[in-house]
Structure formats: C-alpha cells, structure tokens
Amino acid sequence: MIDNKNKVAAVFGVRNESSIAWDIAVKLHRSGCTVALSYVADTKDEVLYxxxxxxxxxxxxxxxxxxxxxxxxxxLKLVHQIAGPINYLLHGVAFGSQSVMCYSLPGSNEPAPSYIDIPFEDFMDAFNISAYSLLRICRVAEPLLAKNASILTLTYNASQRVFPGYAGMAICKAALENIMIYLASYFRGEKSARVNAISAGLVMTTSSGGIFGVRKLRKMGKFTAPLGNIDAGDVGDAALYYFSDLSKKVTGNIHYVDGGFNIMGLGVDGEGN
Structure with a gap:
C-alpha cells in the first residue's frame, strides 16, 4: 500500500463522480494524502458534495x-496556506466545443462541422483550457511546490493517431504532450519536480460522451485492445504510482493505460481477426 501521509495534492479537473480526476483524488485520499480540489461555477456544488x-x-x-x-x-495559495507545500499536482482539465471536435448533435439533421473549418477563436479556447493551462498552472505552482514534487496530466492517443470524432481536440492533446516534456526538462536541478502524462483509453465520462461515435469506439476497444477496455479506476491506479516515491526517477513519460490499444495496427473482431 502506498503511504502518502503528510503529502498534499492539488487536483484540477473533477467535474463529477465519473471524472477520471475524481477517481485519482479518491485514491490519493485513501493513501493518506491531503487532497484539495478546484471547481468552476457549474461544478462547485457537485465537487463540495x-x-x-x-x-x-x-x-x-x-x-x-x-x-x-x-x-x-x-x-493554490489557499492550499499552501492551509496544508503546506504541494507534493502532487494533477492537471485533468480539457474542453472542446462542438465546432472543435467536429461532431453533430444526436438527432440533428445538420451535418457535422468540417475539420478544415474549425473556427480559430473556438480552437484557441480549447487550446487555452486543454493544453496551455498546464503551463499556466505550473508557473503559478512552482514557488509553492515541495521538493521532489510530482506533476501529472491526462492525455489521449488521438494526439498520435486519427480519431475523426476528436478532431481539433487532438491538436490540443499533441500540444499538451509537448508542453509536458518541456516542463519535465524545465523542472530539473534544484526545482527537482517530475512531470509525466497518462494516456488513458476511452473511459465513459461526461466529457467523453461528447466524442462522436464513442460507443462504437468502446465496442471496438473491447476486441482490439489485448486487455480490453479500461475504466477510471485503472487510470487512478496508475496515477498513484506517479503520486508516490515509486516514480521518483521518472519524468517526461507518456504512460499508456488503454489495455494495449495503442500497440495495435488494425482493429480486430470478436474472433481476434
């Protein structure tokens, strides 16, 4: 059992009980960690509950x-004032509008927005929330971090492969991964923080419900991934490794938790063909 007694974690990205960030927060709490959660106006009541x-x-x-x-x-200053230096930081935030993810609403007769027509302003908002925010959070957190702190973000394999229903959000995930590795290089020496990413398989969260064809992707993953589909708990388990001394010499890593989906070149059916 990982012992995180006297450790402090600040978690960004809990929306509701189905959030991957929530499963990670619960596992941190159960390991003895003091956990702080951020919220926005429409998630405040749920997060506090x-x-x-x-x-x-x-x-x-x-x-x-x-x-x-x-x-x-x-x-973060509130967390530091109440609980002390921050040992663990989770960036689990992402957002893309319909025009960025290029999907049509269920029951709509309107065609899905075209990838080539993604509006610049909408894309920049998605980029700001989903990618640049990691850099912003780390900039603010730097003087508040404990020595040997661990910073973790959540990404998705669409950064490397084409998932049509993810469209412009895939650009954000690719940028997020690049920001992560540069931050891993930045936090060296006396700064001594490690920065990593978990590339999670498709988990049925409120956010993933907006991905076009999500249920088809889950069905495909059931057969294609050698170990099948995952759930939020699988990601939370892996996150606990990064939020512990077990990963003290690991940085700049993209850790796949997707049942092995990322290694497959072709989809397979239920017979393994």
Missing amino acids: LMEQNGMDTALAGLADVRNEDDISAF
Missing part, C-alpha cells in the same frame, strides 16, 4: 477557471 461524502476537507476546495491565472494563484 463529493468531498463531504468522502471525508475530504471542503476548506481545501476553491474556484479556479484554468484560463485565469489569478484564480489558479488564489486556489
């Missing part, structure tokens, strides 16, 4: 729109 129901200190919850550096600063 989940914290109360699971014995987490709601004084360590705070508003943080990741587009707003002042919000992030206020939240």
Whole structure:
C-alpha cells in the first residue's frame, strides 16, 4: 500500500463522480494524502458534495477557471496556506466545443462541422483550457511546490493517431504532450519536480460522451485492445504510482493505460481477426 501521509495534492479537473480526476483524488485520499480540489461555477456544488461524502476537507476546495491565472494563484495559495507545500499536482482539465471536435448533435439533421473549418477563436479556447493551462498552472505552482514534487496530466492517443470524432481536440492533446516534456526538462536541478502524462483509453465520462461515435469506439476497444477496455479506476491506479516515491526517477513519460490499444495496427473482431 502506498503511504502518502503528510503529502498534499492539488487536483484540477473533477467535474463529477465519473471524472477520471475524481477517481485519482479518491485514491490519493485513501493513501493518506491531503487532497484539495478546484471547481468552476457549474461544478462547485457537485465537487463540495463529493468531498463531504468522502471525508475530504471542503476548506481545501476553491474556484479556479484554468484560463485565469489569478484564480489558479488564489486556489493554490489557499492550499499552501492551509496544508503546506504541494507534493502532487494533477492537471485533468480539457474542453472542446462542438465546432472543435467536429461532431453533430444526436438527432440533428445538420451535418457535422468540417475539420478544415474549425473556427480559430473556438480552437484557441480549447487550446487555452486543454493544453496551455498546464503551463499556466505550473508557473503559478512552482514557488509553492515541495521538493521532489510530482506533476501529472491526462492525455489521449488521438494526439498520435486519427480519431475523426476528436478532431481539433487532438491538436490540443499533441500540444499538451509537448508542453509536458518541456516542463519535465524545465523542472530539473534544484526545482527537482517530475512531470509525466497518462494516456488513458476511452473511459465513459461526461466529457467523453461528447466524442462522436464513442460507443462504437468502446465496442471496438473491447476486441482490439489485448486487455480490453479500461475504466477510471485503472487510470487512478496508475496515477498513484506517479503520486508516490515509486516514480521518483521518472519524468517526461507518456504512460499508456488503454489495455494495449495503442500497440495495435488494425482493429480486430470478436474472433481476434
């Protein structure tokens, strides 16, 4: 059992109980870690309820729109003031509008937006929230981090392969992975923080419900991935490795938790063909 007693974690990205970030927060809490959660206006009530129901200190919850550096600063300074230096930082935030992800709404007769017509303003908002926010959070967090801190972000294999229903969000994930490896290089020497990413398979969360053909992808993953589909708990288990001393010499890594889907060149059917 990983012992995170006297460790402090700040978690960005909990939306509701189905969030991968929530499963990671719960596992951190159970390992003895003091856990702080950010929220936005429309997730505040849900986040506070989940914290109360699971014995987490709601004084360590705070508003943080990741587009707003002042919000992030206020939240992380609150965590530092109450709990002390931050050992673990989770970036589990992503957002892309319909026009960025290029999908049509269920029951709509309107065609899906075209990839080549992704609006610049919509894309930049998705990039700001889903990728650049990691850099922003790390910039604010740097003076508040404990020595040998661990920073973790969540990515998706669409950064490397074409998933038509992910479209412009795939650009954001590719950028996120690049930001991650450069931050891993930046946090060296006296800064001594490690920065890694988990590339999770398709988990049925509120956010993934917006991906076009998500159920078809899950069905395909059931047969294609050597170990089958995953759930949020599988990602949380892997995250706990990075949020422990077991990973003290691991940085700049993209860790696939997708049942092996990423190694396959072709989809297979239920007979393994």
